[in-house]
Amino acid sequence: MAVAERRGGLRLIARLHRWLGLAAAIIWMLQAATGVLLAFHFEADDALLSTERVPTDFDAIQQHMSGLDNAGGEAGTIWVWTTAGLPDRYVVLYRAPDGDERTAKIDGAGRVLRDAAADDYTFLGLMREIHLTLLSGNVGHWILGIAGLLLFTNILFGLYMAWPRSGHWRRALVPVNSAGPSARSYSWHRAVGLWGAIPAAVSILVGSLMVFEHQIGDAIGVEEITLPANPARGAPVGLDLAARAAVDAIPGSRFVGTTMPSVDDASYYAWVRGPGELYRGGYGGSLVIVDANDGSVRGAWPGTEAAPARALMGSLYPLHTGEAAGTLGRILVMLTGVWLIVMAIVGVQLWQRRRAARRAR
Structure with missing residues (x-):
């Protein structure tokens, strides 16, 4: 009786795993593909503008921002942030005199490398918006x-099975190539799944929780x-003094x-x-607050x-x-995206072959 119940439970989990996967496969593959492209997109976006490194001079950056503030009308800077890509690169969000928001990517000396409307994305910027909001x-x-x-x-269902x-x-971890098409697809699906399921589950779970971070x-x-x-x-006071005060407040930051x-x-x-943070x-x-x-x-x-x-x-x-x-962690996350694409393709292939085999009976 216990064995029969367990088999019935496994069949139910298998059906849920299959149909949930098929229903959301397109979104998952889109997320995986854009995630792979975004693994090092900050650096790539910066490098496409210039690879020259100019040491940060906050006085020079302040002069650039003062020019934006004094342009008349509704002009004014909103924030300045590192691009998170190449060293000594910054992005400034500001309002133009007509009130439209724009972003300026600048080097460490305040030289403008790209100026565009805030919603005018580069290719990788567009991929990021798709990844975040579709x-x-x-x-x-x-x-x-x-x-x-x-x-x-669904990953947990698959891991259990x-x-x-x-x-x-x-x-289980080494796929076979000598069996029939369906058995071979299953072997590859299982082996690849076992190799990557745990890091993928962690990355996907925390990514999903980020969507609900305010509610959580x-x-x-x-x-x-x-x-x-x-x-x-x-x-x-200028940006130079404020930035120095902020860094001095937390030594080593x-x-x-x-x-x-x-x-x-x-x-x-x-x-x-600051030192010891998870951010790298x-x-x-x-x-x-200064x-x-x-x-x-x-x-x-x-x-x-x-x-x-x-x-x-x-x-x-x-x-x-x-x-x-x-x-190394960023490379692992990029490979996790590749893993998800492979799993989706092999999973759909396995479903199609099994479906064709049932129809042929």
Whole structure:
């Protein structure tokens, strides 16, 4: 009786695994393909503009931003951030005099390498938007989150079905080529699946959780870090002083980016990457709020000292992209995307062959 029940349960799991996979295969393959392209897209985008490295000069960058601020009309800078690609590269989001938002990619001396409308994407930038939202805003964002959770459960179903008995691991991990077409496809599907299921499940799960990070953060008590508005008392201190103050507030850190002060709140909300953080690329998880009136530090929140709930949410991006493990981790995530494409193709091929075999009976 127990054996019959177990077989019935396995058949149900197999049907769920098959039909869930077929239903969402297109979205999963699109996510996998764009994910492979995005593994090193920040560096690629920067290199396509220029490979010359110009050391960061915040005074020069400030001069460029002052020119944007003084262009008249509704002009003004909104934030400046590292591109997360090549060293000493930055992207500035600003409003043009007509109120339209634009982005300027600049080198360390403030020289403009590319200036375009904020929604004018490069090819890799377009791939990133597809990967994040399917070019459908919040609706696409939610579709991808749900599809990601579906993929995660489907991987668990597949792993459960493919898990070999004791003493059969070598046979399961090495595909056979001497059997018939269906058996050969199954052998490859099982072997490739066992090799990559665990890293894929981790990357896909944390990527899906990122879609719901605000809802999850609210549920586990992660509050946004803010301070009371700090009215301006004159012209704000420059980016150079603010960036230095932010880096000095957390010894050993590197500047990542900052929002710009306003008349209502003369504060730089500056992010830096501190020692020991999971971030290895161009981003960081430590916040420093700098008073734009005098350059003093209003508060500092190192990422490595965050409460467990905040640390959990802050770990999602570096785990999903693999940068928590450096370049090797990013390569592993890229290979995970290739793995998912192969699994989808072999899985559909296996389904077609089995379906044809049943019809031929």
